[in-house]
Amino acid sequence: MTTAADLAIVLDTEGTVKSVITNPLNPTLGRLDHWKERDIREFMAEDSLSKLETQLDAYRRGQKAKVDAIEVNHYDNANWEFPIRYTLHKTGNPNIILMLGRDLRPIAELQHRLVKAQLALEKDYETHRDYETRYRVLMEEARDAFVLVEVASGRILDLNTSAAQVLGAEADALVGGTFSQEFDGRRRGEFIEGLVLAAGDETVGQVQVRSRRSRMDVTIHPTVFRAAGDRILLCRIDAAEAATAVAADLGQILSGLYREGPDAMVFTDLHGTIRSANDPFLSLTDAGQLSDVKGKSLGEFLARGSVDLKVLTDNAARHGKMRLYSTRLEGSFGSQLSVEISATHMTGASGQGFAFVLRDTSRLEVIREPGAAVPAAPVGAAPISDDAMRNVMDLVGSAPLKDIVSATTDVVEKMCIETAVELTNNNRVAAAEMLGLSRQSLYVKLRKYGLLSKNDPAD
Structure with a gap:
């Protein structure tokens, strides 16, 4: 029986246990001898009592x-x-x-695992x-x-x-089809292998093909990755006609800005020779055409000539661009006005060069005169504000140093000298000319502020 x-x-039939025997092959039930001569209902869950009462x-x-x-469900004294x-x-x-009873715990444990697995599957789903x-x-929102x-x-x-x-068919009709068949003169094995090689070669990186349905010349930019162990190609397709249209549209917008914009624009070669200039620049320089x-x-139109031009081109070449360089612009008949210049190093199919944007700032001179831009701070007064310090930096290159120093502290004088040296890439002659000093005076001030040892110890 065991x-x-x-x-x-x-x-x-009253429910009193007369004898209880456990299967020795199932020791997990433990010893239940304490059930003898006791009511079996004491060891049963409430939801199971009705089942037992019906049988008895x-x-x-x-x-x-x-x-x-x-x-x-049974409960013993160990709860x-x-x-x-x-x-x-x-x-x-x-x-x-x-x-005669069968232990349902293995089945219950299996059901519990099944429920957990089902919940995990639903969560993963x-x-x-x-x-x-x-x-x-x-995918659908990507342009x-x-x-x-x-x-x-x-x-x-x-x-x-x-x-x-781009391929000239419905998406549903294309899914599952051979990719190489969508292009003229392409065999599947060679085409896919060529895309994989292009994806791994940074010097190539693209494949030129012609769509069989839409008759468009397109460029494929492939990327290889693995998903679930399989190699997948992600191909970004650029249509030549679309790229040309975008470039033409952008070119038209930029051309309109060049012609109709309020700021003067100048394009030069790497040596600063003017290739093209718009009407606002001609107006600033009093040029007829x-x-x-x-x-x-x-440099012929800048107050300090080649010094200003070299500062602009050197900084733009090193950093790609230079913002808000203050100087004075000379017209064809000797007139001068204050300007701020931004320079950009340009590279393209037509060759390298620089683009300059000039903005007339002469109206600001009424508000910011060199002799009264930054009031001198008395001994013990609060330090110069950030706005005042920025005004001083703006004056570097557009006013002699003596006018700036007369209204500032030694700290500002040192800052101006450091700025000029940095802008000229440590060219002492150019820095002295920019600051309106002689070379000897500049060296005296460099020694005064300990800047010789910081830059070039040679006199």
Whole structure:
């Protein structure tokens, strides 16, 4: 009997346990000898009592229960629970019942694991849907045309609407098709291999092809990555016609800004020779027409000539651009006005050079005169404000140093000298000319502020 069940209980029709035997092959049930001569209801969960009462009541009336087996939950004195499935059997004594039980804990544990696995799958499914939604939105909202291609088969896995328009077909019709068939004169193996090689070669990085359906010349920019062990090609497709249209539109906008803008614009070569200038620049220099300035050095129109030009070009060449350099612009007939110049180092198919934007700041001189720009701070007074310090920096190159120093402290004088030396890339002659000093006076002040050892110890 012990091998036919995990637990065998003999009890009377009132529910008193007469005997209890556990299967020695299932030691996890422990010893249940303390159940003897006690009511079995003491060791059962409340939700299981009704099942037991129905069976006992049927046996007391001498009838057969409607069900042959019941599943109940037991509690013992250690307050731990275990489910049992019982089958009830009659004995020779009508008041005695034999209950043979099977331990349901392994099944319950399996069900618990199944539920956890199901919850994990549902969570993963929701996460997958979340990423799928994000992926779809990104693909459709992207302005560029994107196609995903499986390297092994060369077939299209997915593409966005922009790519379908470039290839000249509906997206649904293209998915699953061979990518190489969408282009003229391309064999699948060679084409896919060429895309993979282009993706790994930074010097190439692209493949030029012609769409078979739309008859458009396109450029493919491939990227290789792995997903679930498979190699995938992400191909960004640029249509030559679209790129040309965008470039033409942008060129038209920039041309309009050059012609109609309020600021003077000048384009020079690497030596500062003027290639082109707009009407505002001609107006600032009192030039009648472009031919009056074209071919001349921009330095001819700057107050300090080659010094100003070299500062602008050297800094723009080193850093790519230089903002708000203050100086004075000389017209064709000797007139001068204060300007702020921004310089940009340009590189392109037409060659290298510089672009200058000049803005007339002569109206600001009424507000910011050199002799009264920054009032002198008395001994013990608060330090000079940030706005005042910025005004002093703006004056470097547009006013002699003696006018600046007369209204500032030694700290500002040192700052101005450091700025001039930095702008001229430690060219002492150019810095002295920019500051309106002789070379000897500049060296005296460099020694005064300990800047010789910081820059160049040689006199």
